Amino acid sequence: MSILDITALRADTPACHNIIHFNNAGASLMPAPVYEAVLSHLALEQEIGGYEAAAHAQDKFDSLYTNLAGLLNAAPSEIAFIENASRAWHMAVYGIDFKPGDRVLTHISEYASNYLALLQLKKNKGIEIDFIPSDSTGQIDVDAITPLITPRTKLIAVTHVPSQGGLVNPAAEIGQAAKTHNLIYVLDACQSVGQMPVDVQSIGCDILMGTGRKFLRGPRGTGFLYVSRRVLEQIEPPFIDLQAANWTADHDYTLQPNARRFETWERHIAGQIGLARAAEYALGIGLGTIKLQIDQLSQLMRAELAALNGVKVHDLGSNPCGIITFTHNKIAATDIVKTMNHHHINISSVQLKNARLDLDMRNIPALARASVHYYNTEDEVRQFIDIVKKL
Numbered sequence: 001m002s003i004l005d006i007t008a009l010r011a012d013t014p015a016c017h018n019i020i021h022f023n024n025a026g027a028s029l030m031p032a033p034v035y036e037a038v039l040s041h042l043a044l045e046q047e048i049g050g051y052e053a054a055a056h057a058q059d060k061f062d063s064l065y066t067n068l069a070g071l072l073n074a075a076p077s078e079i080a081f082i083e084n085a086s087r088a089w090h091m092a093v094y095g096i097d098f099k100p101g102d103r104v105l106t107h108i109s110e111y112a113s114n115y116l117a118l119l120q121l122k123k124n125k126g127i128e129i130d131f132i133p134s135d136s137t138g139q140i141d142v143d144a145i146t147p148l149i150t151p152r153t154k155l156i157a158v159t160h161v162p163s164q165g166g167l168v169n170p171a172a173e174i175g176q177a178a179k180t181h182n183l184i185y186v187l188d189a190c191q192s193v194g195q196m197p198v199d200v201q202s203i204g205c206d207i208l209m210g211t212g213r214k215f216l217r218g219p220r221g222t223g224f225l226y227v228s229r230r231v232l233e234q235i236e237p238p239f240i241d242l243q244a245a246n247w248t249a250d251h252d253y254t255l256q257p258n259a260r261r262f263e264t265w266e267r268h269i270a271g272q273i274g275l276a277r278a279a280e281y282a283l284g285i286g287l288g289t290i291k292l293q294i295d296q297l298s299q300l301m302r303a304e305l306a307a308l309n310g311v312k313v314h315d316l317g318s319n320p321c322g323i324i325t326f327t328h329n330k331i332a333a334t335d336i337v338k339t340m341n342h343h344h345i346n347i348s349s350v351q352l353k354n355a356r357l358d359l360d361m362r363n364i365p366a367l368a369r370a371s372v373h374y375y376n377t378e379d380e381v382r383q384f385i386d387i388v389k390k391l
Helices: 006-011 032-048 050-056 058-072 085-093 112-125 142-148 171-180 269-285 287-306 333-342 356-361 378-390
Strands: 079-082 103-106 128-131 153-159 184-188 207-211 223-227 245-249 252-255 311-313 323-328 348-351 366-371
Touching: 032 050, 032 269, 050 058, 050 269, 058 079, 058 223, 058 269, 079 085, 085 112, 085 184, 085 207, 085 223, 103 112, 112 128, 112 153, 142 171, 153 171, 171 184, 269 287, 287 311, 287 323, 287 378, 333 348, 333 366, 333 378
Parallel strands: 103 128, 103 153, 153 184, 184 207
Antiparallel strands: 079 223, 207 223, 245 252, 311 323, 323 366, 348 366
């Protein structure tokens, strides 16, 4: 679809008739073609057996690599299927040959699981963590990166779109700084892939990970990893199996010559087929078209919320995306979620444990989070705002 056909898209999303789904940053509603791709393969496994079904569906299985490569402007050999984005992050970053005293640059908006892993690397490998300051809008201050770089700085690891708000960090500008100083650049793109164009060549990242369940509208339990050919040989996967390596002699092996070295042989085959179909579905609509619709809906919701008495919008950055976070001066975020659920509207909340560095600095104990997608409508936004008014 080159032009957004909202009627067709909502017809592909049957739950739109029963609920208003503003929890796309948590897990989007799967479109019918993705659901059918997963279900049909499970049916085939039931009918002829798991191994046999995988062999029968090899083309659908392999299409993941070409579809995600097309989505990210990468080579298929640079794509790996991983069961989730956190494990994808672990497989790449834990595989970097860190020495005691090596330094990593990150930002207070970094995703909780990623930062916890950095803390473990600090404890076990002796790395040091340095924080890039924020600019006046709250996003990463690119001009502050170079003064922080030392001869021991090895890695920049940041989140493109943090889960605790609409912030979009300047990924391409960070990539230019990483390239200038020959640093490995890791970008967590869980919340950006599927809601906006993400081009690894333009961004300049060496490693990128994402998930199926969020804005890409794929099945849960699916994720992916991009590792550029530039850094592939610099990374030793923290563990391997017969998918990741070839057992070449009794006491020797060779790693796969591409990103498949980060995979494991056993995986959710139906999920991989569903993820491939989700990437194809997004490509069919067009990421530019998707971003335009999400931007329009999020700007409307943000403006309407900001106009309400007792409500404060907390999104940072110069151009916020489709994740809208807010607080009410009398009602806790979790209670707002419960009220919305009562009215068949799905939203979520962000707690301190999910983004401790960021929320602690802003003195925010919790946020209500609504996240729109292209299959949502302005009428749904207004229904949501009407309920917030009545809180």
